[in-house]
Structures are given as structure tokens and as C-alpha cells.
Amino acid sequence: IGAASLLRVLHGAGFSSLTRSAEFYGLGLALGNGDVTLLELANGYRGLAAGGVWRAVEWRAVDPGRPIAEDRRFVSAGAAALVLDILADPTARIPGFGIETPFDFPFQAAVKTGTSHHFTDNWAVGVTGGFTVAVWVGNFDGQPMRGVSGVTGAGPLLHRAMLVTARRYAPSELPSPRAAGATRARICALSGLRATAGCADLDEWFLPGTAPRQDCDWHRDGAVVWPAEYVEWAEQNGRIEAASETAVRTTAAIKTAARGGGAQFQIVSPRAGDRYEIPPGMDPRYATIALRASTTPGDGAVRWFIDGRRVFESRWALMPGTHVVRAVTRSGATDETRIEVTSPRR
Ligand SMILES: [Zn+2]
Incomplete structure (x- = not known):
């Protein structure tokens, strides 16, 4: 964890445009504040589909005899499979993008979009077991496009390019978390801890040794008792309802205790x-x-x-x-x- 170790992984994944120091990028590196090329981006996603192994881009039309750099692993096969499983999950896109998106395909595909500051440009990458497509949309002079994001701009183009590519190259399956040793565990959708009877629960993949071991203690007697650090957020986002007055009181008591008593504010x-x-x-x-x-x-x-x-x-x-x-x-x-x-x- 940290900008320096993320930068090392990104260098391993072939993002050689990231020439500045980890301090220069800071934590924003995780959100994409480093400038990279579309080709690096496409090859990075291709590396995930190859189970976390980078491979040099080969320009077939040019100099076919030239020796190319050796493959190298930049993340574990398990990490690559989990990321792809998230990006290939159509239900995970609904909260952000709505029910109908340009990212639903008649074959398995992981998709990621990006929109730069002030809508200057946007991109979308689609990756399957057989091919990767990357699309960039923008003005070559850097003029911003008002209100055009990765979904509305590059998305529809990606959709068509993926379908056309699939006619020539078989999409085939992405690496599965199961094949990488992951197992399913039942967790609480709110706390991420092990689901108990009172939880809204879901199945999630976990690599060996990473599944939560503690039972959910947020759901108590039909109400949610928020840990102190989330109370303020929950209140501001209307997650603490008037109906669960008990929860508010219990939560407030925990909150006070967490601060060592007196200081409420x-x-x-x-x-x-x-x-x-x-x-x-x-x-x-x-x-x-x-x-x-x-x-x-x-x-x-x-x-x-x-x-x-x-x-x-x-x-x-x-x-x-x-x-x-x-x-x-x-x-x-x-x-x-x-x-x-x-x-x-x-
Ligand atoms: Zn729970």
C-alpha cells in the first residue's frame, strides 16, 4: 500500500510514461492522475487478462525478426483475476451507470472507463480472454468536451469495436478467481464482515487467507449500529433513519465512549x-x-x-x-x- 509500491506495480505493468517520483504523483496515482498513453493502458489491461503478466507490444507489420523483451509478472494471478471479476460484473455497473450501458456484450468482457479533469478527454478499455480494445475520445488541441464522460464518449465506440473484433478473434474466457485459488465467502454487504442472520449478505471471492474472520457486529436486533468513524457520514447521507432511534442512541453512546466520554463535538x-x-x-x-x-x-x-x-x-x-x-x-x-x-x- 502507498504511492511508491503502486508506482512499482505500474512500472512492472509497462507504464513507462510515469517518469516522475511517487511523491510527485501522491495518492492520486490510484485515481489516475499520472499521464499514460492509450497503448500502455491497453497493454496493462491485456496483462491482467494474461493472469498478471506483462508482455512487450509487438508491431507485426514492422521488423518481425527483432527480439522482444521477456515477459514479466506485475501482479499475482489471483489479484488479476479478482480485478477482472469486478470489472466484468454487469450488476456492479448499475449504481454508477444505470441498467443499460454500452458495456454489455454477448461474451465475457471486463470494462473500465476514465474521464480526465474538466472533461478534456475520456477513454474506455474492454478486455476479453482473446483480445483487448482501447478507445480514446478527445480533441487533439486539448479543448474540453462539455459533459462527455467515458460512458457517453468512448463507451459507444468501444461497444462497436468490441463486437467487430469478436468476429475475427474469439473472446474466450477471462482467468477465473477459482482457478487462481480463490473461494467464495458469505459476507455482510454493509460491513464486509462475516454475514450473520440479520445481515443483507452477498457472496464474494477471497484469495486464501483474506476472507474476513470476524462476525458482523453492525447489525444488532434489526438495527444498524454504526462504528464511531462512520456515524457522521451515515447521518449526512441519511443512512440513520428516524425509525431506528435505538440505533442512533446506541451509536451515539459508542461514539461518546470512543472519544473518551465528554467531548461530543x-x-x-x-x-x-x-x-x-x-x-x-x-x-x-x-x-x-x-x-x-x-x-x-x-x-x-x-x-x-x-x-x-x-x-x-x-x-x-x-x-x-x-x-x-x-x-x-x-x-x-x-x-x-x-x-x-x-x-x-x-
Ligand atoms: Zn451485517
């Missing part, structure tokens, strides 16, 4: 001592952080102050320097954290 974001860096080249309008605090019934609206100045939005645009973030509830409870923001490196 707490800043959740940013955390004390957090250090931020404004990413190089990023439009300052997008370099913002969330201002969030835990609230208990009766606290009312929270007022935010940064370095003594009132902030009216729920996000704050980062400014270089050390800052004091203070939150105040209507009932007068306060919390304060100190954060540090550094300028972009040049």
Missing part, C-alpha cells in the same frame, strides 16, 4: 495535523478540502472559521501556510484543528 475533516499540498498545475478552484464535523441532535448548524475568518461553504480552497480550523455549534460547542498547506512544487 469534533471536527472530522480536516483532521488535526493534516498536511496538504496543492497539486502542481491544478486550477485553484478545484484544490479544496471538505469541512465536516460530527454533530449530535440539538447541535444545529455548524459555523466554520479558518484563521478567525468565517467560511460559509462546506469546502475550503487551500491556501499555502499553517491554518487554524475552528468549528462552532449553535449550542456553543467548539473544536479546533491545525493544518498545514504547502505550495505546488515547480
Whole structure:
């Protein structure tokens, strides 16, 4: 885990365009903030379908006799199979993309889309056991396309290209998690722990030694008891209903206990001592952080102050320097954290 080890895996997978340091990319590397070529992307996904083994791209029309680099493994066969199983699951796409998507094929295929900052460009990759198709959509001068994402832009093109390719090359099966040694386990869909009688449960693949061992303790007596770190999120997202008043009370008690008793009110974001860096080249309008605090019934609206100045939005645009973030509830409870923001490196 961490940007440096992810960068090593990506280098292993053939992304040689990623020439900067792990510190330069930071954790955003996991979300795709590194610039790569479409060919590297296609070959990376092909490597997953090959069970986690990178292979040099071969241009058949050019210099067929030239020796090519040796194959190398960049992830385990188990990890490759699990990623493909997720990307090939049509029901997993429904929450994000809806029931009908351009990514349903009459054969097994794993699909991933991407949309860059400000809709400058988007791409979609489809991979089967037999072939890989990668599509890029954008303006060559870098002009943004308003509201066009990987689903609406590259998606329909990928769909047609996959069907045409399947007429010439057999899609065949993707590597299965079972063949890589994974087994199915029944887990709680909410907590990810081992399902108990009260849980909404689902079957999930686990590689040897990775299945959860603890029984779910979130579902108790027909209600959800949220662990302290999720209470604030659950409240803001309407996951704690009025009907489950018991759950709220139990949860609130756990929350208080977790904080060592008295202190009910707490800043959740940013955390004390957090250090931020404004990413190089990023439009300052997008370099913002969330201002969030835990609230208990009766606290009312929270007022935010940064370095003594009132902030009216729920996000704050980062400014270089050390800052004091203070939150105040209507009932007068306060919390304060100190954060540090550094300028972009040049
Ligand atoms: Zn559960």
C-alpha cells in the first residue's frame, strides 16, 4: 500500500510514461492522475487478462525478426483475476451507470472507463480472454468536451469495436478467481464482515487467507449500529433513519465512549495535523478540502472559521501556510484543528 509500491506495480505493468517520483504523483496515482498513453493502458489491461503478466507490444507489420523483451509478472494471478471479476460484473455497473450501458456484450468482457479533469478527454478499455480494445475520445488541441464522460464518449465506440473484433478473434474466457485459488465467502454487504442472520449478505471471492474472520457486529436486533468513524457520514447521507432511534442512541453512546466520554463535538475533516499540498498545475478552484464535523441532535448548524475568518461553504480552497480550523455549534460547542498547506512544487 502507498504511492511508491503502486508506482512499482505500474512500472512492472509497462507504464513507462510515469517518469516522475511517487511523491510527485501522491495518492492520486490510484485515481489516475499520472499521464499514460492509450497503448500502455491497453497493454496493462491485456496483462491482467494474461493472469498478471506483462508482455512487450509487438508491431507485426514492422521488423518481425527483432527480439522482444521477456515477459514479466506485475501482479499475482489471483489479484488479476479478482480485478477482472469486478470489472466484468454487469450488476456492479448499475449504481454508477444505470441498467443499460454500452458495456454489455454477448461474451465475457471486463470494462473500465476514465474521464480526465474538466472533461478534456475520456477513454474506455474492454478486455476479453482473446483480445483487448482501447478507445480514446478527445480533441487533439486539448479543448474540453462539455459533459462527455467515458460512458457517453468512448463507451459507444468501444461497444462497436468490441463486437467487430469478436468476429475475427474469439473472446474466450477471462482467468477465473477459482482457478487462481480463490473461494467464495458469505459476507455482510454493509460491513464486509462475516454475514450473520440479520445481515443483507452477498457472496464474494477471497484469495486464501483474506476472507474476513470476524462476525458482523453492525447489525444488532434489526438495527444498524454504526462504528464511531462512520456515524457522521451515515447521518449526512441519511443512512440513520428516524425509525431506528435505538440505533442512533446506541451509536451515539459508542461514539461518546470512543472519544473518551465528554467531548461530543469534533471536527472530522480536516483532521488535526493534516498536511496538504496543492497539486502542481491544478486550477485553484478545484484544490479544496471538505469541512465536516460530527454533530449530535440539538447541535444545529455548524459555523466554520479558518484563521478567525468565517467560511460559509462546506469546502475550503487551500491556501499555502499553517491554518487554524475552528468549528462552532449553535449550542456553543467548539473544536479546533491545525493544518498545514504547502505550495505546488515547480
Ligand atoms: Zn451485517
